[in-house]
Amino acid sequence: MGEIKLIIFDLWKTLAYKKNNKNHKSIREMIDKTGTSISVDKLVKIFEESVQTKKWKNEWGAYENMCKNMKLECSEKNINVLMSARKKVERNPKNYIHTISMLKKLKNLGYKIGIVSNSSMFAIENMKKNKLFKYIDYPVFSFEVGAIKPDVKLYKATLKRAGAKPGKTIMIGDNLKNDVLSPRKLGMNAIHYKNYRQLKKDFRKFGINL
Ligand SMILES: [Mg+2]
Incomplete structure (x- = not known):
């Protein structure tokens, strides 16, 4: 194992x-069914801020909050539209085909593994039984930290929890702004994820051979 921990x-x-x-x-469905004039990009932001930055007692409260932030009438119908659009896509998350074997290999090589994700508590509840979490030492979610990537708060929280130095850490993710540019601001290494072949190639630059 090299410098990366x-x-x-x-x-x-x-x-x-x-x-x-x-x-x-799911965001497009929310727009279609509520008739709001908010754009897709803007509504993604509203969704993240409204639903993914807090621990909720229940889903209803979370989507009622989103409804308010959309300046919609918070009728039962509108809240149900938002909730069910999201439930449909969050119900059945799947791992990529290489995910588990990659995590296993990294663990066997002695690395600590973290997750930093913009997620609602409901999406993560659906993931509870997922084998993936067996391999994660430090799962860090926006709903626990109260911030959304690219906010560096999430990365600071992870480094603190792991007691890790930024320079001995690599962040990997598909979103350039959230997963690459933001952690680099703290001096972390980062890989822009495109596919597993490319990731293995980039890992080699850090002395990690999968
Ligand atoms: Mg992503």
Whole structure:
């Protein structure tokens, strides 16, 4: 093992994916069914801030909050529309085919492994039984930290929890701004994830051979 001690992954579209959620399908459904004039990009932000930055007593409260932040009438119908659009895509998350064997290999090589993810508590509840978490030493989620990537707070929280130095850490994720540029601000190494072949190649630059 070289200088690297801690390897952190983004979760969505890096280790796992939500089936049937191409091009923000759930957000588009929310727009169609509520008739709001908010754009997709803006609504993604509203969703993240409203639902993914807090521990909620229940889903209803979370989506009622989103409804308020959309300046919609918070009727039962509107709240249900938001909640069910999201539930449909979060119900059945899948790991990529290489995920478990890669994590196993990294653990066997002696690395500590973290996750830093923008996620609601509901999406993570659906992941509870996922084998992936057996290999994660430091799972860090936006709903626990109260911040959304690219906010460096999430990375600071992870480094603190792991007692790791930024220079001995690599962050890997599919989103350039959130997963690469943000951790680099703290002096962390970062790999922009595109596919497993490319990731293995980039790992080699750090002396990690999978
Ligand atoms: Mg991602």
